[in-house]
Amino acid sequence: MSGTHASSRVSHPPASDFNSGLRASVPVMIAVFPFSILYGALAAQNGLSVVDATLMSALIFGGASQMVGIDLFGHKIAPWLIVLSIFAVNFRHVLYSATFGRRIRHWSGPRKALGFFFLTDVHFAESERRAQSGKQVGFAWYFGLSLGIYVPWVVASGAGAFFSSLLGNTHELGLDFLLPIYFLGLVMEFHKRPLFLPVVAVSAAASVLALWTVGSPWHVSIGALAGILLAAAIPPKKHGLESPVGGDVP
Amino acid sequence: MSTTWWIILAGAVVTYLTRIGGHLVLSRFERVHPRVEAALDAVPAAVLTTLVAPAAVSAEPAELGALVVAGLVALRFDMLPMFLAGAAALGLLRWVGL
Numbered sequence: 001m002s003g004t005h006a007s008s009r010v011s012h013p014p015a016s017d018f019n020s021g022l023r024a025s026v027p028v029m030i031a032v033f034p035f036s037i038l039y040g041a042l043a044a045q046n047g048l049s050v051v052d053a054t055l056m057s058a059l060i061f062g063g064a065s066q067m068v069g070i071d072l073f074g075h076k077i078a079p080w081l082i083v084l085s086i087f088a089v090n091f092r093h094v095l096y097s098a099t100f101g102r103r104i105r106h107w108s109g110p111r112k113a114l115g116f117f118f119l120t121d122v123h124f125a126e127s128e129r130r131a132q133s134g135k136q137v138g139f140a141w142y143f144g145l146s147l148g149i150y151v152p153w154v155v156a157s158g159a160g161a162f163f164s165s166l167l168g169n170t171h172e173l174g175l176d177f178l179l180p181i182y183f184l185g186l187v188m189e190f191h192k193r194p195l196f197l198p199v200v201a202v203s204a205a206a207s208v209l210a211l212w213t214v215g216s217p218w219h220v221s222i223g224a225l226a227g228i229l230l231a232a233a234i235p236p237k238k239h240g241l242e243s244p245v246g247g248d249v250p
Numbered sequence: 251m252s253t254t255w256w257i258i259l260a261g262a263v264v265t266y267l268t269r270i271g272g273h274l275v276l277s278r279f280e281r282v283h284p285r286v287e288a289a290l291d292a293v294p295a296a297v298l299t300t301l302v303a304p305a306a307v308s309a310e311p312a313e314l315g316a317l318v319v320a321g322l323v324a325l326r327f328d329m330l331p332m333f334l335a336g337a338a339a340l341g342l343l344r345w346v347g348l
């Protein structure tokens with residue numbers, strides 16, 4: 001995801017760090033904004049109230065998993081399976097968390113606990129970029145970045161749900177296939193990772209087969225597991241993995 | 251509380267666990283086994299693929315066309331241009347009656 005190259009030098013007063021974090025959030029927010037509206041609109045189409053949709057954004061704060069969640073809400077699937085799917089989509093954060101934890105060793109306990117709540121792909125990427133450029137990942141900077149993304153995300157989710165519920169089902173024709181396109185975009189974000197093609201091919205085939213034989217929603221778990229097992233089974237050859245985290249988890 | 255709220259609450263808890271869990275668990279290990287690392291690395295693409303593939307298999311021509319356009323655009327561009335291209339292609343292909 002593109003971002004500003006923060007023009008600030010190594011500045012330490014919290015207020016200016018906060019502002020520089022806020023500035024870093026602007027391009028992210030512009031890119032994410034349409035998706036928060038879309039999320040809210042689709043949430044309402046799938047039967048969530050404006051309050052539900054907003055609450056989900058405020059508490060989960062993870063776009064892809066929220067889209068998956070509302071997609072499954074629409075299919076009347078067992079609640080624990082929806083929760084499991086949200087967990088599966090967000091599982092990648094485990095890797096970010098391990099690396100990010102080392103960047104914020106100097107934070108106090110409660111600040112760490114709060115910091116991890118906001119740890120999305122974007123937060124991880126921006127923090128790594130800042131650390132890489134020799135600056136400290138301070139709480140004020142991180143909090144500015146987080147607030148700049150969190151507040152618009154939650155508000156726009158509610159707005160999307162609100163306007164969609166006013167419109168009713170009229171534009172369902174256009175909206176119904178936007179989710180698969182969105183999910184494809186998320187898949188493609190990982191296309192530079194090692195084993196991308198084999199994992200995607202195997203997961204795709206396994207999920208379709210599972211859908212035809214076992215049925216929904218098991219195709220999600222079965223398809224994902226097939227791709228993950230394949231990745232584990234292929235002998236690791238490269239030591240320098242290309243993913244941002246893969247390489248430097250000690 | 252409604253079922254929806256319970257799902258949202260549980261979803262929030264498991265999400266927070268993924269965000270703090272790596273720090274609490276993975277950072278205790280000196281070294282993560284390469285196979286485990288490769289498996290973890292594959293998780294997002296593997297999960298998300300299962301949301302696209304079934305939709306693609308049962309898609310109408312216009313929808314399939316939109317997916318192809320979006321996939322190609324994604325090779326060069328970010329998420330937003332990719333999504334807009336896919337949505338535009340979908341609208342256009344449906345409009346011409348595919």
